Amino acid sequence: MSTATTPDLDRTARLDRLPFTRAHRRLLTGAGVGWALDAMDVGIVSYVLAALAVQWQLTTGELSLLGSIGFAGMAVGAALGGLLADKVGRRQVFALTLLVYGLATGASALAGGVAVLLVLRFVVGLGLGAELPVASTLVSEYAPARIRGRVIVVLESFWAVGWIAAALIGTFVVAGSDDGWRWAFLIGLAPALYAIVVRLGLPESVRFLERQGRHAEAEAAVRRFEESAGVPAPEGAGPTADVARTGAPPRRVPVRELFTAALRRRTVALWLTWFGVNFAYYGAFTWMPTLLVADGFGLVRSFTFTLVFTLAQLPGYAVAAWLIEAWGRRAVLVTFLAGSAVSAIGFGLAGSVPAILVAGIALSFFNLGAWGALYAVTPESYPTALRATGSGSATAFGRLASILAPLVVLPLHDRIGTAGVFVVFAAAFVLAMAGSAMLAELRGRRLEEDLPAA
Numbered sequence: 001m002s003t004a005t006t007p008d009l010d011r012t013a014r015l016d017r018l019p020f021t022r023a024h025r026r027l028l029t030g031a032g033v034g035w036a037l038d039a040m041d042v043g044i045v046s047y048v049l050a051a052l053a054v055q056w057q058l059t060t061g062e063l064s065l066l067g068s069i070g071f072a073g074m075a076v077g078a079a080l081g082g083l084l085a086d087k088v089g090r091r092q093v094f095a096l097t098l099l100v101y102g103l104a105t106g107a108s109a110l111a112g113g114v115a116v117l118l119v120l121r122f123v124v125g126l127g128l129g130a131e132l133p134v135a136s137t138l139v140s141e142y143a144p145a146r147i148r149g150r151v152i153v154v155l156e157s158f159w160a161v162g163w164i165a166a167a168l169i170g171t172f173v174v175a176g177s178d179d180g181w182r183w184a185f186l187i188g189l190a191p192a193l194y195a196i197v198v199r200l201g202l203p204e205s206v207r208f209l210e211r212q213g214r215h216a217e218a219e220a221a222v223r224r225f226e227e228s229a230g231v232p233a234p235e236g237a238g239p240t241a242d243v244a245r246t247g248a249p250p251r252r253v254p255v256r257e258l259f260t261a262a263l264r265r266r267t268v269a270l271w272l273t274w275f276g277v278n279f280a281y282y283g284a285f286t287w288m289p290t291l292l293v294a295d296g297f298g299l300v301r302s303f304t305f306t307l308v309f310t311l312a313q314l315p316g317y318a319v320a321a322w323l324i325e326a327w328g329r330r331a332v333l334v335t336f337l338a339g340s341a342v343s344a345i346g347f348g349l350a351g352s353v354p355a356i357l358v359a360g361i362a363l364s365f366f367n368l369g370a371w372g373a374l375y376a377v378t379p380e381s382y383p384t385a386l387r388a389t390g391s392g393s394a395t396a397f398g399r400l401a402s403i404l405a406p407l408v409v410l411p412l413h414d415r416i417g418t419a420g421v422f423v424v425f426a427a428a429f430v431l432a433m434a435g436s437a438m439l440a441e442l443r444g445r446r447l448e449e450d451l452p453a454a
Contacts, residue, residue, distance in 0.1 A: 043166025067406030073125020081130025082392015101127025102192030272435025274398030283405030348422025
């Protein structure tokens with residue numbers, strides 16, 4: 001690409017003109033590892049619940065509470081994490097969330113009863129819920145506009161890596177002994193250690209630094225990415241070059257601005273989409289091993305089936321990452337959610353092992369591809385001052401569905417069976433489709449375009 005200098009480029013435009021560089025790769029990998037650890041923690045619980053249901057002789061109500069309490073924490077964490085990230089920085093909050101849920105997961109290994117485990121899983125949820133919207137916001141604010149959607153889908157694909165790790169831990173550790181679930185939780189200490197890497201190794205958002213008046217730090221961050229690309233800074237660029245455009249003290253932006261005329265449609269659309277996707281995904285995959293056991297499959301066999309389903313997440317992400325810049329965010333979301341709805345019905349009606357495997361693989365493929373597109377479109381739907389808050393609020397609203405789903409799935413299963421439960425999941429996917437169809441198409445646009453001024 002041309003290396004000619006352009007004096008009138010502001011820092012965010014300078015980031016958008018860059019190719020994907022080693023600096024982007026380090027950021028994506030650093031955030032992605034945190035994302036994978038998050039997924040591993042969430043995934044481990046589905047296997048632990050299946051084991052504890054037998055070992056502790058838990059009632060349906062106790063299982064439902066244990067399945068939902070973490071998501072209650074995630075709802076609170078997502079809302080608070082977004083607000084904090086817009087006030088104190090994306091990197092700081094990202095590192096803090098890893099520390100919180102890593103330590104609480106490790107402590108869960110020592111739980112001797114349901115009450116203690118409930119408290120610890122809520123604390124774990126606080127950290128987990130705050131991490132995801134903050135990490136996607138940080139990466140989206142560095143990704144070049146023309147490939148931003150693809151980069152965020154690749155970030156989201158680390159979820160599959162973590163869930164596969166959880167499936168392996170469930171199959172070979174949780175099912176390996178009576179204390180296997182305790183060893184699984186001890187493995188979950190890893191995020192607490194990784195928080196040090198995040199704090200020391202990842203850059204802070206340039207857009208956040210500018211809003212805080214920290215122009216020297218913002219300039220240094222941009223130049224590191226330019227140096228990685230071999231692109232010189234524009235003539236006249238420096239710590240004070242953009243002060244006229246960004247140097248005013250940041251005003252406090254209230255959450256109610258998410259519902260102003262300029263943003264109301266986007267907020268409602270995102271909340272509906274997040275609600276439907278969360279209900280169907282966590283309702284299905286939190287209880288997948290338990291439902292398979294209830295339908296007559298042994299513990300080890302049900303864990304193995306779930307591992308096979310999980311492997312299908314990776315190609316789902318890969319296809320979504322390719323299509324998101326070719327088709328656009330909205331088209332990918334609607335298409336993959338439609339595929340998820342059809343797959344859910346197919347899984348519920350499957351009457352043989354091959355049919356269960358095919359439907360489960362398809363459900364995993366389409367569902368996780370949709371997740372990737374949703375994480376791409378959410379942060380880019382809001383201006384910088386509200387980006388983490390908007391992403392966090394949408395995530396938090398979606399977490400209400402992830403609280404509800406684990407509470408109602410087992411009682412529903414007792415009344416309407418596996419087929420009926422998966423028809424309910426299909427309806428949730430249709431709700432998410434309706435929300436995603438309302439979204440603005442933002443493919444290829446800078447984060448500052450088509451948005452109200454912050």
